[in-house]
Amino acid sequence: MTENDFWECPPEQCVAQHGEFRLTLIERPFPTGGGVLPAHDPARAREFATALGTIDTVVEEVDRIEATERLPFATRADLDRVSVGCWGTVTEINDPALVFTGGTFPLAEQADELAERFPGAVVIGSATIDYNVTYGTHVIYHPDGARLFAAGWSGKEDWDRQGTPQDVIDAFGIGPDALERKDIDLDARPGAFPWEGLTRLALQRVTPLLRKGRTLSVFRVRHTEEATGDLEDTWIGEFDEFDEF
Secondary structure, three states, rough: OOOOOOOOOOOOOEEEOOEEEEEEEEOOOOOOOOOOOOOOHHHOOOHHHHHHOOOOEEEEEEEEEEOOOOOOEEEHHHHHHEEEEOOEEEEEEEEEEHOOOOOOHHHHHHHHHHHHHOOEEEEEEEEEOOOOOOOEEEEEEEOOEEEEEEEOOOOOOOOOOEHHHHHHHHHHHHOHHHHHHHOOOOOOOOOOOOOHHHHHHHHHHOOOOOOOOOOEOOOOOOHHHHHHHHHHHHHOOOOOOOOOO
16 A cells, blocks of 8 residues: 555645644553663554554554654655554554544544553543644543543633543642642633643653653554544644634
């Protein structure tokens, strides 16, 4: 297979937007502290990518990169690549299909599926896209029952939300000093709240954050038909709803 026939635009079509997207699964026993995670397992990485709901087929592994690197993200062909790291009990996937601004939330949908498949695991993710304002989706799930979901436009107040930051703080045992260091104000409005800072604090409680020395597998994939349509609308289409900003 050399082409994803769900696309309506050519591989060289420029990506109009920029963003970041990451979903992490941390299984028990949680590798807390400042230790080093085990070496990357490319076979498990492929299995994980194949099972993700946004992906129809993993075509091939095309590269391995340092986890500190970012994939080039300039053309439509770049949207057909995902990176996956499997380091012992920690698995991370970076897939642009986790971002969507059209009223559904693929990041949360995939987090829900992972939480069902791995009931004892922590699931944490953030996916953002920058137009003239930033749209973000964030999830933090703890196996003891705490779940936080937040999605919306920076500066806007009508965010979609479930759960509260306090639920996360209590579940992960995040102390006031850590909140202060990240400048997290629990009274901040949704459009001004540092959601990515909270996801990082939660991650820090269950896995080492240092990425140096880790490896990611880069796969060329065929996304599902639905995900491909969302990718085209989100990353390549024009967006002018927020011209007033």
